[in-house]
Structures are given as structure tokens and as C-alpha cells.
Amino acid sequence: MSKKPATVQDVAQLAGVSAMTVSRVLNAPGKVAPETLERVRHAVDALGYVPNAMASGLRMARARMVAALLPTLVGPVFQELVESLAESLKRSGYQLMIGQAGYDATREEEELIRALIQRRPDGIVLVGKVSSAGARSALLASRIPVVETWDFTDDPVDMLVGFSHVAIGESVADFLHARGHRHVAIITGDDARARARAEAFIRRSNALGALSARCFYTRAPSTLGAGRKGLAALLQDAADISGVFCSSDSLALGALIEAQHQGLQVPKQLAIVGMGDQSFAQDAQPALTTVRLDGTRIGEIAAELTMARAEGRPVDSPIVDVGFHLVVRDST
Amino acid sequence: MSKKPATVQDVAQLAGVSAMTVSRVLNAPGKVAPETLERVRHAVDALGYVPNAMASGLRMARARMVAALLPTLVGPVFQELVESLAESLKRSGYQLMIGQAGYDATREEEELIRALIQRRPDGIVLVGKVSSAGARSALLASRIPVVETWDFTDDPVDMLVGFSHVAIGESVADFLHARGHRHVAIITGDDARARARAEAFIRRSNALGALSARCFYTRAPSTLGAGRKGLAALLQDAADISGVFCSSDSLALGALIEAQHQGLQVPKQLAIVGMGDQSFAQDAQPALTTVRLDGTRIGEIAAELTMARAEGRPVDSPIVDVGFHLVVRDST
DNA sequence: TTGTATGCGTTATCAC
DNA sequence: GTGATAACGCATACAA
Numbered sequence: 001m002s003k004k005p006a007t008v009q010d011v012a013q014l015a016g017v018s019a020m021t022v023s024r025v026l027n028a029p030g031k032v033a034p035e036t037l038e039r040v041r042h043a044v045d046a047l048g049y050v051p052n053a054m055a056s057g058l059r060m061a062r063a064r065m066v067a068a069l070l071p072t073l074v075g076p077v078f079q080e081l082v083e084s085l086a087e088s089l090k091r092s093g094y095q096l097m098i099g100q101a102g103y104d105a106t107r108e109e110e111e112l113i114r115a116l117i118q119r120r121p122d123g124i125v126l127v128g129k130v131s132s133a134g135a136r137s138a139l140l141a142s143r144i145p146v147v148e149t150w151d152f153t154d155d156p157v158d159m160l161v162g163f164s165h166v167a168i169g170e171s172v173a174d175f176l177h178a179r180g181h182r183h184v185a186i187i188t189g190d191d192a193r194a195r196a197r198a199e200a201f202i203r204r205s206n207a208l209g210a211l212s213a214r215c216f217y218t219r220a221p222s223t224l225g226a227g228r229k230g231l232a233a234l235l236q237d238a239a240d241i242s243g244v245f246c247s248s249d250s251l252a253l254g255a256l257i258e259a260q261h262q263g264l265q266v267p268k269q270l271a272i273v274g275m276g277d278q279s280f281a282q283d284a285q286p287a288l289t290t291v292r293l294d295g296t297r298i299g300e301i302a303a304e305l306t307m308a309r310a311e312g313r314p315v316d317s318p319i320v321d322v323g324f325h326l327v328v329r330d331s332t
Numbered sequence: 333m334s335k336k337p338a339t340v341q342d343v344a345q346l347a348g349v350s351a352m353t354v355s356r357v358l359n360a361p362g363k364v365a366p367e368t369l370e371r372v373r374h375a376v377d378a379l380g381y382v383p384n385a386m387a388s389g390l391r392m393a394r395a396r397m398v399a400a401l402l403p404t405l406v407g408p409v410f411q412e413l414v415e416s417l418a419e420s421l422k423r424s425g426y427q428l429m430i431g432q433a434g435y436d437a438t439r440e441e442e443e444l445i446r447a448l449i450q451r452r453p454d455g456i457v458l459v460g461k462v463s464s465a466g467a468r469s470a471l472l473a474s475r476i477p478v479v480e481t482w483d484f485t486d487d488p489v490d491m492l493v494g495f496s497h498v499a500i501g502e503s504v505a506d507f508l509h510a511r512g513h514r515h516v517a518i519i520t521g522d523d524a525r526a527r528a529r530a531e532a533f534i535r536r537s538n539a540l541g542a543l544s545a546r547c548f549y550t551r552a553p554s555t556l557g558a559g560r561k562g563l564a565a566l567l568q569d570a571a572d573i574s575g576v577f578c579s580s581d582s583l584a585l586g587a588l589i590e591a592q593h594q595g596l597q598v599p600k601q602l603a604i605v606g607m608g609d610q611s612f613a614q615d616a617q618p619a620l621t622t623v624r625l626d627g628t629r630i631g632e633i634a635a636e637l638t639m640a641r642a643e644g645r646p647v648d649s650p651i652v653d654v655g656f657h658l659v660v661r662d663s664t
Numbered sequence: 665t666t667g668t669a670t671g672c673g674t675t676a677t678c679a680c
Numbered sequence: 681g682t683g684a685t686a687a688c689g690c691a692t693a694c695a696a
Contacts, residue, residue, distance in 0.1 A: 005452075005474060007689055018667050023691055033665060048473030053450035054395065055689035058386045058672050065451075072411075079404075086432055095447055098430035100418055115427055118385040119397075120337075141380035142337060225615030254615060261617045283557030283586060285593045339673055350683045355675055365681060387673035390688050 006047040015043035026051065057120065065095045066306055067121040069112060071128050072100065072221065078127055080295030081149065081302075085125060088303035094122065110134040117142045123306030128193070129153045145309035147302045151193055152321060159309070159318040161301045165193050168291055168324055169200030172245045172273055175326060177208040181243030181271060185214040187230035187255060188247035189222045201245055212238060222247070227254020228261075235262065242270060243332070249274040249281045252288050256331065271332040286330035293324050338379040347375035358383065389452065397427045398638055399453040401444060403460050404432065404553065410459055412627030413481065413634075417457060420635035426454065442466040449474045455638030460525070461485045477641035479634045483525055484653060491641070491650040493633045497525050500623055500656055501532030504577045504605055507658060509540040513575030513603060517546040519562035519587060520579035521554045529579055544570060554579070559586020560593075567594065574602060575664070581606040581613045584620050588663065603664040618662035625656050 008019040015022065017040060024032050025040040032040070043049075057063040066089050070078055086096040097119070099112050113135045116124060123145040130136045130148065139146050139157050146158035153160065169186075176184050184205050188198040198215050205213035216234050218226040227246055231254070234241055246252035252274030256266055264270050266286055274281055274290035281288040301320050308315050340351040347354065349372060356364050357372040364372070375381075389395040398421050402410055418428040429451070431444050445467045448456060455477040462468045462480065471478050471489050478490035485492065501518075508516050516537050520530040530547050537545035548566050550558040559578055563586070566573055578584035584606030588598055596602045598618055606613055606622035613620040633652050640647050 008691095009689080019690080020667060020692095021665090024666085027691080031665075036665080048470065050446060050449045050470070050474065052390070052452055052689055054386045054390045054452055055672090056691075058384070058390055058674090058688095059690045059692080061672070063386065083432070095431070095451075098432075099427070100415070100430075114382060117382045119427075120384055120386055138380065138382070142382065221611075223615065224612035228615055250612070254612075257615075257617050279553070280556035280582070280586075283555065283560055283589075285589050340675095341673080351673090352675075352683060353681085356682085359675080363681075368681080384673055387688090388675075390672095390690090391674045391676085393688070 005052075006049040007052070008049075010047055011040065011043045011049050014047060015040045061120075062122055062310075063120050064093060065097055065119070065121050066123040066125060066303070066310075067097045067099060067116040067119065068125040069099045069116065069127065078150075078295065081127065081299045084296040084299030085303050086299075088300050089307070092303075092307055094307065097121065107132075110138065114138055117144065120144075122310040123147065125149060125302050125306060130157050131192075145306050147305050149298050149302050156319065159305045159315065161298050161305065161320040161322060163293060163322055163324045165197040166200040168275070169197040169202075169245075170204040171324075171326060172291065173201045173204035173208065173210075175332075176243040176245065176271065176273070177205065177210065179243065179271065179332060182209075182211045183238065183240045184210055184212070184243045184245070185216065185234045185238075185241045186245045186247065187216045187218060187227060187234070187251050188245075189220050190217045191220060194247050197247055212240070214238060214241070218251070222251050224250050224254035224257065227251035227256075228258040229254075231255040231258040232262075243273070244270065245273045245275075247275050249276045249278040249288060249290055252290065252331075253280065253284055256284060256286075256288070267330065267332050273326075273332060277327055281327075282329065284331070289329045289332040290327050291324050292327045294322055297322050337384075338381040339384070340381075342379055343372065343375045343381050346379060347372045393452075394454055394642075395452050396425060397429055397451070397453050398455040398457060398635070398642075399429045399431060399448040399451065400457040401431050401441075401448065401459065410482075410627065413459065413631040416628040416631030417635050418631075420632050421639070424635075424639055426639065429453065438464045442470065446470055449476065452476075454642040455479065457481060457634050457638060462489050463524075477638050479637050481630050481634050488651065491637045491647065493630050493637065493652040493654060495625060495654055495656050497529040498532040500607070501529040501534075501577075502536040503656075503658060504623065505533045505536035505540065505542075505545075507664075508575040508577065508603065508605070509537065509542065511575065511603065511664060514541075514543045515570065515572045516542055516544070516575045516577070517548065517566050517570075517573050518577045518579065519548045519550060519559060519566070519583050520577075521552050521583075522549045523552060526579050533577055544572070546570060546573070550583070554583050556582050556586035556589065559583035559588075560590040561586075563587040563590040564594075575605075576602065577605045577607075579607050581608045581610040581620060581622055584622065584663075585612065585616055588616060588618075588620070599662065599664050605658075605664060609659055613659075614661065616663070621661045621664040622659050623656050624659045626654055629654050 008022045011022045012019040110132050125147045127150050129151045148160050152162040152164045186198050186201050188194045202213045216230040259270050274288045277290045277292035281290045340354045343354045344351045442464050457479045459482050461483045480492050484494040484496045518530050518533050520526045534545045548562040591602050606620045609622045609624035613622045
């Protein structure tokens with residue numbers, strides 16, 4: 001067994017042809033005589049030859065790979081998005097390479113993005129928007145297609161597919177108000193997206209004439225425990241809260257558990273709204289009303305935008321709002 | 333603004349030096365005269381030069397990258413592992429590239445592994461063991477260091493760091509028996525690892541003299557809803573069950589919710605044990621007794637093993653059992 | 665249908 | 681301390 005992996009040369013030698021023919025067998029089998037084809041394929045198997053993507057990528061100036069940057073791998077929040085992204089890309093012969101950054105870790109962000117650019121991916125998909133100026137300029141200079149997702153900003157680096165966090169905050173405020181809740185609250189993470197939602201929720205609630213609209217910020221990650229603590233703190237402060245919006249289903253489940261622990265009837269005494277429509281939302285007791293975000297669609301569109309730009313096809317609409325909708329269940 | 337990204341040549345030209353000197357400035361700044369250093373660095377910034385990792389990897393025959401293959405991104409189950417793996421690798425200048433396979437999707441597995449091998453990573457870390465023969469032989473032929481994790485098999489492809497699922501099943505059986513439970517059950521996923529645990533649990537329970545030891549298999553993914561359904565089915569079948577082992581915390585939380593929904597007191601009438609010690613386990617009401625697995629440690633060791641082998645350092649122990657321990661809380 | 669020559673961007677080697 | 685040269689593995693252009 002050889003020390004180094006086999007190359008086209010090795011295969012060519014064994015099959016008694018030139019390297020060029022081997023390359024053709026792999027990339028354009030139609031242009032090779034049937035018997036040559038067979039002989040070469042046999043040699044490929046015999047040597048366990050696997051093409052070197054670095055060499056091929058260098059030659060073709062295309063890595064056939066798209067890089068994605070996630071703020072976290074925790075929770076099923078981004079699972080749909082990543083899975084559909086991976087699936088869509090694979091169908092077109094691209095691989096997905098995932099990098100992980102921390103939420104709001106500006107320093108790491110730039111470093112990580114530079115590392116991705118080094119690999120010369122055909123596109124970069126970001127969950128969340130680019131926060132640091134350094135990362136932004138590095139991305140622009142790289143001329144690699146970039147899709148920011150999950151957020152809807154005014155000034156995308158390149159392309160964008162997401163939904164409006166402000167609209168979500170307003171929608172939920174409208175919903176709770178329509179259900180007659182006049183003392184409302186929100187339990188939310190403290191990253192930029194979550195803040196935008198929370199502020200919109202409070203603003204709209206007040207505009208609608210709420211008697212109180214409180215906000216409880218919890219630090220990342222948004223866990224069940226944070227939801228419990230958040231609701232406990234809110235109730236201690238104001239026992240008259242009758243509707244609470246939690247900016248993730250995990251927080252909502254925590255709030256639900258805390259409410260039940262304190263003997264509150266959900267939804268009779270307290271209505272709870274989550275966000276994300278994760279699988280457990282429908283299985284909670286009572287089932288959680290929540291904001292559904294179509295991660296699968298975001299992933300598909302992000303893949304399409306990326307590949308279109310990478311292949312020089314025109315992109316009709318580089319900014320896509322996929323929206324959201326409220327799934328009303330038994331917790332409200 | 334140029335169409336193509338800048339190369340060492342461009343930088344060299346601008347700085348009035350040779351390409352070689354630019355390369356040295358980036359990789360061995362100590363060997364360059366201070367003023368040259370400054371001039372070159374200035375040129376690098378001016379052009380926004382980012383080295384091409386494909387070219388460098390090709391030349392050096394090292395990608396400075398480790399690939400990881402995960403069965404799923406869902407849930408925090410593997411989060412610790414991946415995060416610590418990424419962190420450990422980054423500290424040593426390696427990047428982590430993540431690929432995602434489905435549970436038990438043998439066909440996909442081989443395809444995905446071949447795709448990874450094409451990139452010539454310095455190591456491959458697998459969560460779970462290699463199931464298909466094709467993938468196995470491709471890995472062996474590639475001569476890339478491989479670490480299988482999360483599982484403890486007899487015949488690793490190369491290196492292995494994990495824990496014994498059989499030992500876990502037995503431990504939990506012992507624990508429930510010691511607490512006086514004679515009618516026990518397990519709610520579990522149906523992948524190979526989960527089956528091994530479940531069978532061990534049943535076998536040991538019977539050996540200890542349990543009056544009944546039932547098993548409910550649920551298909552992946554292991555959700556809260558699956559836990560609810562599982563417990564409901566078990567209780568309908570046998571209302572005398574007093575202790576149940578759930579092979580993930582999500583299942584356990586579902587079982588807990590279902591039990592409470594049916595008016596059962598936990599732990600008085602039903603004891604519940606989870607697995608994974610995910611963050612919500614301690615925040616459930618009552619807090620969940622669970623099996624804690626040290627994902628962080630597994631990630632660190634996997635990184636160390638991979639890098640050692642990649643750099644030609646000796647590996648004293650290619651097979652590591654990191655064990656587990658039972659965290660006893662209020663649900664038992 | 666198949667082969668030869670060349671270059672992608674980088675770095676090791678050796679000479680200056 | 682710096683530069684010229686060659687080579688990593690593959691695929692394009694062109695020739696046979």
C-alpha cells in the first residue's frame with residue numbers, strides 16, 4: 001500500500017493511457033472510447049483513486065463549495081435552514097462547509113470570515129448579518145457572492161433573504177391586544193435581532209393602548225431555564241401580566257413550566273406565545289402558539305441566489321422577504 | 333477594483349519584491365528585514381490580499397483543515413462536542429469543516445465521505461461509527477487519520493473516543509432497581525447505538541429480577557412529542573410501570589409532560605431518567621435525573637488524536653473511553 | 665479518440 | 681536577506 005494517495009498519473013500509468021484520458025473518464029465519459037473507459041475505471045477502483053479537490057479547484061478557480069457561517073449549532077432553530085441549504089446545494093454538485101461563530105462575537109467574526117475566504121468558496125451564506133466593518137470589507141474585496149439570512153437589514157453586503165423582526169414584534173403585539181390582553185410582556189434574548197423584535201413589540205403594544213408592556217432581557221443562549229427565570233421575575237414585578245411573548249420556543253416552554261409551577265392556568269390566566277415553531281411547540285401541554293419561520297424556504301432561496309451569482313446567472317431579486325406567520329394553538 | 337482576487341504576485345509587484353518574499357512575510361516574518369516586512373504588509377492591506385488555501389494546501393499537501401461528519405445538527409446533543417472540537421483545532425491553526433449526514437443513511441454516508449476525502453483534510457472526525465463497507469474502505473485507502481466518536485465499537489476504522497452504550501443501559505437498570513423499581517421501561521430511538529443501550533437495559537433489569545421490563549422504540553428524531561407518545565403507549569399497556577429510562581432528555585421531558593398530563597406524580601408514582609444532561613434537564617419541573625456525557629472532553633481528545641496523527645506524532649492510546657455518569661435530580 | 669504542453673497560486677530548495 | 685526555479689494535481693487548449 002502506497003504512502004501517498006493515488007493521482008491521475010498513477011491511474012493513467014496503470015491503465016496504459018495518458019493523464020488527460022483519465023480526467024476525461026471522470027468528467028466527460030462520453031468523449032472516451034467504451035473499452036478505454038472500462039480500463040480506466042478499473043484502474044481507478046484498483047487504486048482507490050479519489051480526485052484531489054484542491055488541485056481541481058485551483059485549476060478551475062472554483063471550489064464547488066459554499067461556506068455557511070452559523071452563530072451557533074444549538075437547538076433546532078437553524079436546522080431546517082442548514083439542511084435545506086445543504087440539500088439544495090448538493091443537488092447541484094456543491095458541497096456545504098459549515099463554520100461556527102459565537103453570537104455577536106465581532107472579533108471572531110472577522111477572523112472566521114477571513115478563514116472562509118481563504119478556501120475560495122463559490123459563495124458564503126451567513127446566518128445573521130455581518131456586524132464588523134472589517135468582515136464586511138473583506139467580503140466585498142473577495143468578490144465572493146454573499147447571502148445574509150434570518151435578518152432583514154437595510155444595508156446587506158450583497159444579497160439577503162430573511163424576514164422582518166420588527167414586523168414579528170408588531171404582529172404578536174396586535175394578536176395579544178386583539179385577544180384582550182392589556183398587561184403584556186416579552187421575554188427575549190439580547191442580541192440585535194431580538195432587541196429589534198422586543199422594541200417593536202413594546203412600541204406597538206403601547207401604541208395600541210396597553211396598560212403595561214414590560215420587557216425582560218435574558219442573555220444567550222435562550223434556554224428553558226432562562227424562560228422560567230424570566231417569567232418568575234416578571235410576575236414578581238407585576239402579577240397582573242396576562243400575555244407574554246417569548247422570543248424563542250425554548251423560552252416559551254420554560255415560561256409555561258414556570259407558570260404551571262406557580263399554579264397559573266395557561267391560557268386562562270396567562271397566554272404564552274413562542275417563536276420558531278420547533279417540533280416541541282406542538283407537543284407541549286398546552287400546545288404552544290408560536291411564530292413560524294420557514295427555514296426550509298430560506299435555505300432553498302439562499303442556495304439558489306448563491307449558485308446563480310456564482311455561475312454568472314442573473315439574479316432578479318437579490319433581496320427576499322419570506323415573511324412569517326402566527327400558528328395559534330392552545331397556549332393563548 | 334480588479335475582477336480576480338489578488339495573488340502573491342500582485343502583492344510582490346506592488347511592494348517591489350519577489351513572490352517568495354511575500355510568502356515569507358506571511359509565514360516566517362522573522363526571516364525578513366524589518367523595512368521589507370513593512371512594505372510588503374502595506375501592499376497586502378492595500379490589495380486586500382487573502383492567501384488561496386487551495387494553492388497552499390496543494391503545495392504543502394496539507395489542508396490545515398479537519399472534517400467532521402455529524403448525523404444531525406438538531407438539538408444540543410452534539411453541540412458541546414463540535415464546539416470543543418472546533419475550539420481545540422482552531423487553537424492549533426486548523427479549521428473545522430462540518431458535513432451532515434442522516435442517521436443510518438448508509439447510501440449517503442459513502443457519498444459524503446468520498447466528498448470529504450476529495451478535500452484532503454488532515455483528519456476526519458465522525459460522530460458515530462462508520463456503517464457502510466464502502467465508506468470504510470474509502471477511508472482506509474485515503475490514509476487520512478480518522479476518529480470515530482460517541483460510540484464504542486470493537487472494530488474502529490482507526491481511532492476511537494467514546495463511551496459504552498451498553499454500560500449506560502446497565503447502569504441505569506442498576507440505579508432503578510436499587511431505588512426499588514420492579515416494573516421498568518425504556519423509551520428509545522431505533523438507531524444502532526440506542527438499540528444497544530436498550531437491550532442492555534432490558535437484559536440487566538431482567539437479570540436483577542425485574543417483574544417487567546418493557547421497551548418502546550421511537551423513530552428518529554427523538555422529540556418531546558415522541559416521548560409523550562411513548563409513555564402514553566407504555567402506560568396503556570401496563571399501568572404499573574414505576575420507572576422509565578428515556579434515551580434522550582427530549583424524550584424524558586416529553587414523558588414528564590405526558591405523566592403530569594395524566595395526573596401522575598413524578599417521581600412519587602413514576603421515576604424518569606433522561607440522557608445527555610442538556611441544559612433544560614436541570615430546569616424541568618421536577619429537574620431531570622439524567623446520564624451526563626462529557627461532549628467537551630470527547631471533542632478535545634478527538635482533536636488531539638487527529639492532530640497528533642496528522643503531524644506524525646505518536647499516539648499512545650488510539651482508543652479512549654471517556655465514560656459517563658449519572659446525575660441524580662428530582663425526577664427519580 | 666487520445667496525447668502534449670501549459671498554468672492555476674503557493675512554497676521548498678538552493679543559489680546569490 | 682532575497683530571488684529564481686520547480687513542483688504540488690488537475691483540466692483547458694490545441695495538436696495529432
